[in-house]
Amino acid sequence: MYKNITLSASLINIDWLNVRSQLSELEHASLDYLHIDVIDGNFVPDFTMGTSIINLIRKSTTLPFDYHFMAEEPSRLFDSFQVNKTDYFTIHQETSRNLHRDLVRIKKDKSSKVGVALTLETPIDALEYIMEDVDLIVLMTMNAGYIEKQQYPQVVKKVQKLRKLITEHELPIKIAVDCNISFENISEMVSSGADFLVLGSNVLFREDMSIAACMELLHAEIDKGLA
DSSP states (O other): OBTTBEEEEEGGGSOTTSHHHHHHHHHHTTOOEEEEEEEBSSSSSOBOOOHHHHHHHHHTOSSOEEEEEESSSGGGGGGGSOOOTTSEEEEETTTOTTHHHHHHHHHHHHOSEEEEEEOTTSOGGGGTTTGGGOSEEEEESSOTTOOOOOOOTHHHHHHHHHHHHHHHTTOOOEEEEESSOOTTTHHHHHHHTOOEEEEOTTTTSOSSSOHHHHHHHHHHHHHHHHO
């Protein structure tokens, strides 16, 4: 954690030919979490790692996991994953037929930290009835499942609105921003109230910079946002 900002490395962007060495770099760079996208090809048109690969990575690192389920009716997959108490386990508001039931089940069965994610078009108001049950709210900064470079201005307003709501109700909830996080928008996200950053190819896994060098720039942009 850097100045109360939690940092999670998105493994969907890792160099799969050099996984072991990059995991070591991430540990030395003091990342807080490994962000694990679980995609079933239904909610979004893509697939990611299966449980065998995910569980193998679990054995190869000391970093806790930040699971992000982008899957229809995610409860059908819960029992397939090894989850520790220090992990985050996040599901989408849009994919659960009974969101509250699923969140309660995660807390009861997994004993992990619980998160709920919103796609770009889902309003904050959709969460008011379950906010007391979550530790993390993940705001997608672009349409889930699509590779886009466009930054949508409504994301910042969404972060600001959510931070105000959390503060008014005095809730210990972290706000994460996921997808298309870059050196150009980190300071604005932080100043708006985000305190959990999911880092991918724009910030952490770059061909032109080492992970250590990326972290230096990242810290500088967080400092700007906090100032």
